Amino acid sequence: xxxxxxxxxxxxxxxxxxxxxxxxxxxxxxxxxxxxxxxxxxxxxxxxxxxxxxxxxxxxxxxxxxxxxxxxxxxxxxxxxxxxxxxxxxxxxxxxxxxxxxxxxxxxxxxxxxxxxxxxxxxxxxxxxxxxxxxxxxxxxxxxxxxxxxxxxxxxxxxxxxxxxxxxxxxxxxxxxxxxxxxxxxxxxxxxxxxxxxxxxxxxxxxxxxxxxxxxxxxxxxxxxxxxxxxxxxxxx
Amino acid sequence: xxxxxxxxxxxxxxxxxxxxxxxxxxxxxxxxxxxxxxxxxxxxxxxxxxxxxxxxxxxxxxxxxxxxxxxxxxxxxxxxxxxxxxxxxxxxxxxxxxxxxxxxxxxxxxxxxxxxxxxxxxxxxxxxxxxxxxxxxxxxxxxxxxxxxxxxxxxxxxxxxxxxxxxxxxxxxxxxxxxxxxxxxxxxxxxxxxxxxxxxxxxxxxxxxxxxxxxxxxxxxxxxxxxxxxxxxxxxxxxxxxxxxxxxxxxxxxxxxxxxxxxxxxxxxxxxxxxxxxxxxxxxxxxxx
Amino acid sequence: xxxxxxxxxxxxxxxxxxxxxxxxxxxxxxxxxxxxxxxxxxxxxxxxxxxxxxxxxxxxxxxxxxxxxxxxxxxxxxxxxxxxxxxxxxxxxxxxxxxxxxxxxxxxxxxxxxxxxxxxxxxxxxxxxxxxxxxxxxxxxxxxxxxxxxxxxxxxxxxxxxxxxxxxxxxxxxxxxxxxxxxxxxxxxxxxxxxxxxxxxxxxxxxxxxxxxxxxxxxxxxxxxxxx
Numbered sequence: 001x002x003x004x005x006x007x008x009x010x011x012x013x014x015x016x017x018x019x020x021x022x023x024x025x026x027x028x029x030x031x032x033x034x035x036x037x038x039x040x041x042x043x044x045x046x047x048x049x050x051x052x053x054x055x056x057x058x059x060x061x062x063x064x065x066x067x068x069x070x071x072x073x074x075x076x077x078x079x080x081x082x083x084x085x086x087x088x089x090x091x092x093x094x095x096x097x098x099x100x101x102x103x104x105x106x107x108x109x110x111x112x113x114x115x116x117x118x119x120x121x122x123x124x125x126x127x128x129x130x131x132x133x134x135x136x137x138x139x140x141x142x143x144x145x146x147x148x149x150x151x152x153x154x155x156x157x158x159x160x161x162x163x164x165x166x167x168x169x170x171x172x173x174x175x176x177x178x179x180x181x182x183x184x185x186x187x188x189x190x191x192x193x194x195x196x197x198x199x200x201x202x203x204x205x206x207x208x209x210x211x212x213x214x215x216x217x218x219x220x221x222x223x224x225x226x227x228x229x230x231x232x233x234x235x236x237x
Numbered sequence: 238x239x240x241x242x243x244x245x246x247x248x249x250x251x252x253x254x255x256x257x258x259x260x261x262x263x264x265x266x267x268x269x270x271x272x273x274x275x276x277x278x279x280x281x282x283x284x285x286x287x288x289x290x291x292x293x294x295x296x297x298x299x300x301x302x303x304x305x306x307x308x309x310x311x312x313x314x315x316x317x318x319x320x321x322x323x324x325x326x327x328x329x330x331x332x333x334x335x336x337x338x339x340x341x342x343x344x345x346x347x348x349x350x351x352x353x354x355x356x357x358x359x360x361x362x363x364x365x366x367x368x369x370x371x372x373x374x375x376x377x378x379x380x381x382x383x384x385x386x387x388x389x390x391x392x393x394x395x396x397x398x399x400x401x402x403x404x405x406x407x408x409x410x411x412x413x414x415x416x417x418x419x420x421x422x423x424x425x426x427x428x429x430x431x432x433x434x435x436x437x438x439x440x441x442x443x444x445x446x447x448x449x450x451x452x453x454x455x456x457x458x459x460x461x462x463x464x465x466x467x468x469x470x471x472x473x474x475x476x477x478x479x480x481x482x483x484x485x486x487x488x489x490x491x492x493x494x495x496x497x498x499x500x501x502x503x504x505x506x507x508x509x510x511x512x513x514x515x516x517x518x519x520x521x522x523x524x525x526x
Numbered sequence: 527x528x529x530x531x532x533x534x535x536x537x538x539x540x541x542x543x544x545x546x547x548x549x550x551x552x553x554x555x556x557x558x559x560x561x562x563x564x565x566x567x568x569x570x571x572x573x574x575x576x577x578x579x580x581x582x583x584x585x586x587x588x589x590x591x592x593x594x595x596x597x598x599x600x601x602x603x604x605x606x607x608x609x610x611x612x613x614x615x616x617x618x619x620x621x622x623x624x625x626x627x628x629x630x631x632x633x634x635x636x637x638x639x640x641x642x643x644x645x646x647x648x649x650x651x652x653x654x655x656x657x658x659x660x661x662x663x664x665x666x667x668x669x670x671x672x673x674x675x676x677x678x679x680x681x682x683x684x685x686x687x688x689x690x691x692x693x694x695x696x697x698x699x700x701x702x703x704x705x706x707x708x709x710x711x712x713x714x715x716x717x718x719x720x721x722x723x724x725x726x727x728x729x730x731x732x733x734x735x736x737x738x739x740x741x742x743x744x745x746x747x748x749x750x751x752x753x754x
Contacts, residue, residue, distance in 0.1 A: 051658050077662040083655050086677055095673075096663035147664065282624065291724055296708075313624055313705040327613035328623055431723040457725035484613045486621050 001074060001150040001183050002027040003048060007057035010043055010207075017043050018054070018207040025200075028181045030174065032194040035204035036230070036237045041187045044204070045153050048185070049077040061151075073100065074150040078157045082140030084128040089120060089139050092128060096147045114142040117172050134165030141169055145176055152176070154186045158193070170197060191231060195219055203227050205237055278308040281491040284329035286401055287429030289474075290314035292449035292520060297511050302498050308491065316429070318400030324348055324477065327484025331492040332477040333499075335402035335447075340475045350478040353500050356508050356521040357473045358449050360406055362464035363434075364392075365441040372443075378466035381413040388414070391422040393442035395433050398425030402472070407445045410469065434458055447472055449520040452512070474521075476500070500525035536732030537739070547709060552736060555713040558626055558700070559693035562633035566689055570638050571682065574645030575674055579653040589646065595639035600632075600692075604699025607632040611703065624705035629713075632699040637689040644688065648681030649674070683752030687745060694741055 005023040009016070018040045025031050035041050046052040048059055050068055061071045076096070084092050093111045102110075115121040118138040123131060128139060137157060144152060154173075158166045174197070177184050188194055194201055201218040203211040203226075211218065211227035222228050229236040289295065290312060299310050313320075313329065317336050323329040325348050333355065334340060343349045362383050364372065370390040376383035387394055396418070397404035411418050424442065426433045430450040437444040438458040451462070476496050481487035498504055505523035512520035540548050577588060609615050611623040611631075622628050653674065660673045675682060697715040704711030706720060714737040721730035 049662055051661065073664040075662075076664070079659075083652075083659040085659075085673070095660075099660075099663060099665045099669050143663070287723075309710075311624060311705070311707045311710055313707060325614075327618070429723055431725060435723070435725050454725045457727070484618075486613055486619065 001062045001071070003151065003183065003185070004060040005044075005048075005057070006060065008044075008047065008054050008059070009056035010040070010047065010052070010054050016207055018047075020044075020057070020207070020209055023202070023209055023212070025183060025185055027183050028177075029199040030177050030184045030186065030197055031200050031202065032198035033185060033187045033202045033204060034189060034191065034194050034230075035210075036189065036235070038206075039204040039237065040207040041204050042155050043207075045077065045155050045185065045187055048151075049075060049153055051077075071150075073147075075153065076144045076147050076149040076151075077153040077155070078137075078140050078144050080156040080159055081133075082137060082143075082157075084136055084139060084143075086127075086129070088125050088127055089115070089131070090124045092139055093142045093146050096143060100147075110146045110148075111142075114146045117145070117175070118142045119168055132162070134161040137161055138165055138168060141172065145172070148180060148182075150182050152182055152184045154184070156188055157186075158188075159190075166193075173197065191233075203230060205230075276306065278306040278491045278494060279488050280309040280311055281331060281488050281495055282311045282313060282329045283331050283333060283495070284313050284315065284320040284323045285333040286317050286320060286335065286403075287314045287431065288401070288403060288447050288450045289333060289335075291429065291431050292447075292453055294449070294508070294511050294521060298499075298504060298507050301504070301507065302495065305498070306491075306494060310495070314429075316397075316399040316401040317405070321348075324479045327479065327487055330479055330488040331495050332479065333474065334477070335472050335474045336405050337473050337475060339402075339405070340477055343477060348480055348483065350480050352475045352477045353496060354524055354526050355474045355476050355499055356505075356523045356525070357471060358447055358521045359465065360403070360445055360470040360472050361448050361451060361462050362443060362445055363437070363451060363460040364443040364463050365438075365459060366461055367441065368461075368463060370443070372463040376464050378464065380410050380464055380467040380469055383464045384410050384414040385416060387443055388416045388418060388422075391420065393422050393424065393440055394418065395437040395440065395442045395444040396423060396425045397430065397433050397445075398427045399429075401429075403430060403445060403447060406470075406472065410445070413469065434460065449512070452516045452518075452520060473524075530731065532728055533731030533735055536728050537735035540732050540736060550709055551712050551714055551717050551733070552740070554626065554711070555694060555715070555737070556740065558629050558633065558713060559690060562630050562637055562693045563686060563690045565630070566634050566637040566641055567686060569634075570641035570685075571645060571675060572671060573638075574642040574685075575649050575653065575671065577642070578646040578649030579657065592639050592643045592646065596643045598636065598639065600636055600696055601698035601702065603635045604632050604702035607635065607699070607703045623703065624707060624711060626704070626711055628703040629700045629711060632703045633693045633696060636696070636699065637692055640689045640692060641682075641685040644685035645678070645682055648678050648685075653678075680752055683748065687748050687752075690744070690748070691741070694737070694744075 003025040005020055008018055008020045010018040033041050033044065043052065047054050050072060061068065085095060090111060093114055094107055097107045097110060112121070115124055118141060120135060120138050120142065123135065128136060131139065141157065158169055173184060173186070176182065186197060198215040200213065201215055202209060205226060211222050211224050219231065222231060226236050285295070295312055303309055313323070317334050317339070320329070320332055320334050321339060321343055324332045324343065340352050344352050362372065362380060370386045370392040372383050372386060376386060396407060426436050430446055431454060433444055434446055434450065434454055436442070438460050476499055478492040478496055479487055481489040505525055508521050508523045509519050512518060577585070607628060608623065610617050611620065611628050612618055613623070656674055656677050657670055660670045665673060695715065697719060700713060701716045701719065704716065706712050706716040714733050718730045718733050721733065
């Protein structure tokens with residue numbers, strides 16, 4: 001699903017959090033959005049996910065300029081520290097499928113596949129409160145992938161996780177994207193991770209797009225001074 | 238699994254609701270062609286006093302009426318004051334109380350259609366066996382004298398204090414004795430006859446009570462009869478039809494039939510029989526006009 | 527002491543007596559309380575969830591009012607409903623004074639603030655988080671409500687227990703609006719008052735023990751479900 005952002009503005013307490021003229025996310029690619037804390041990346045994702053309304057501007061979904069309600073169920077969001085329901089791993093992964101009224105057999109099939117991909121099959125019948133942080137995030141991602149979304153949004157979803165979980169999650173994301181042709185927008189402040197994952201990369205600062213482009217060019221030869229500084233490890237905002 | 242248990246319990250409780258509460262209107266009987274059938278009445282609300290209900294008389298006679306007319310008499314037992322108010326507000330169809338002056342006023346003011354005498358019993362003065370005011374020996378059958386003696390001795394006295402028929406009678410007697418009862422010895426309980434008798438028993442106080450309630454509770458009380466027989470202790474019961482023109486929804490037919498029934502010879506006889514088995518004496522003397 | 531032992535014997539006797547009137551009193555207590563809690567739940571849960579999560583003008587005032595109403599003296603609710611349903615009152619034409627319906631209405635008024643208040647407080651901090659998670663997983667409005675209730679079932683369960691406890695122990699309001707009519711609006715609590723006033727302490731204690739037992743049993747059952 002292609003995403004187009006036009007004239008998007010958002011303010012909190014008089015501070016401009018987002019001010020984006022034009023931004024496009026092409027269909028079928030893994031996009032990574034970077035930027036220092038407070039640059040508006042989370043807000044951008046929240047607006048695309050439909051959790052927050054912008055003060056001005058709009059987001060267009062897909063080619064048909066569908067209104068949000070029709071595409072809502074093709075989009076899903078995984079947050080930094082995802083909320084898991086007070087129940088088993090199995091029930092968590094199945095939750096979105098239950099909302100959609102999926103039949104028992106197919107539901108089970110999908111849950112098992114996703115659990116396997118994220119290497120959490122052995123936890124399926126445990127209550128989520130017994131899991132570690134990394135295991136919990138893997139459950140959250142399994143829960144999202146079970147829905148086979150056209151647009152998958154991730155907000156710092158691997159921050160502070162153990163290396164094994166990060167490896168598994170990154171691999172699963174890449175595999176999913178290739179197999180399904182879905183669009184993925186991944187927000188991170190970790191430049192190395194961005195280099196590993198991105199097809200296209202974007203840099204946000206103070207709510208504006210500073211730099212964007214195809215991955216190779218973005219990282220090796222960024223245009224703006226701010227981007228150069230950021231990618232070089234300086235503290236810029 | 239748990240969901241099934243909850244649903245089952247829920248269903249059981251709903252069944253309880255459906256089966257245990259009797260429907261306000263029972264099934265009407267099929268009219269026969271031959272013999273003239275007693276008609277069916279809608280339920281009647283009878284407001285009466287707590288002492289009347291506590292005596293057990295209504296449990297004894299009402300089933301006869303309910304069977305005859307295939308109906309239910311919903312008895313709400315409160316103080317005379319509240320019963321009269323219920324009549325004024327139209328929350329009862331018929332009243333059965335014992336406060337003659339108030340009843341007559343009620344009808345004259347247009348709240349009631351008419352009033353009939355039904356029966357009487359008498360009041361008695363009871364107290365602890367110790368009898369600190371010496372009523373047993375000195376008061377005889379003179380109720381006003383007894384009250385004077387109680388107030389002079391400042392002996393504990395329990396008053397209904399609730400505007401009931403009993404309370405009004407008590408106030409009449411204080412008036413006759415020329416005493417304004419006040420002070421720590423005079424306790425206004427503000428409850429029904431049963432509660433007041435219990436209180437008097439606990440506190441070893443004197444109190445004025447109707448004979449019927451006293452007899453029915455005697456075994457559980459530490460009180461004895463000290464004064465009885467004074468004409469002024471006469472306690473007349475009256476039945477009043479609430480004026481249906483003041484409130485839509487009053488069961489006029491039911492009230493009419495009820496009054497007709499309770500002053501009929503058959504029921505008047507029943508009333509005089511009540512209590513004979515248990516106490517060896519009638520509790521009420523029928524005197525319908 | 528002897529009274530209490532006799533009371534236990536009496537309680538057992540009552541339950542096994544097969545006496546229709548006794549069963550009517552017990553059954554009515556249970557059913558009136560149950561129906562009151564269910565009706566209150568249907569109204570209070572969505573209300574409590576909405577107030578707990580949304581920001582709206584006057585929110586602070588609403589929260590304060592509900593918290594105050596939680597402690598409303600029951601007899602005042604009874605008086606209010608009585609005046610409302612009396613034939614000379616605004617809803618007199620319904621003719622439901624002195625009936626179980628009136629008793630349910632009075633109890634519902636008392637229980638709604640309790641369930642709403644406790645739910646409100648529980649939802650306040652994490653309600654939005656749960657709602658948003660459900661939203662991003664594609665939940666519809668009812669599904670979101672159902673998910674919220676499931677996720678907060680411990681607190682909600684507490685509120686139901688509190689509400690039910692209030693209902694079954696209620697005396698003053700149900701006495702006023704029900705009239706304690708034999709076989710029709712007499713419940714365990716009002717029967718205890720009547721028996722005590724008539725001096726039948728044995729009977730009163732027996733009913734009291736039945737009431738306590740049922741109260742504990744149902745409470746324990748509710749708590750087990752809460753922990754599920």
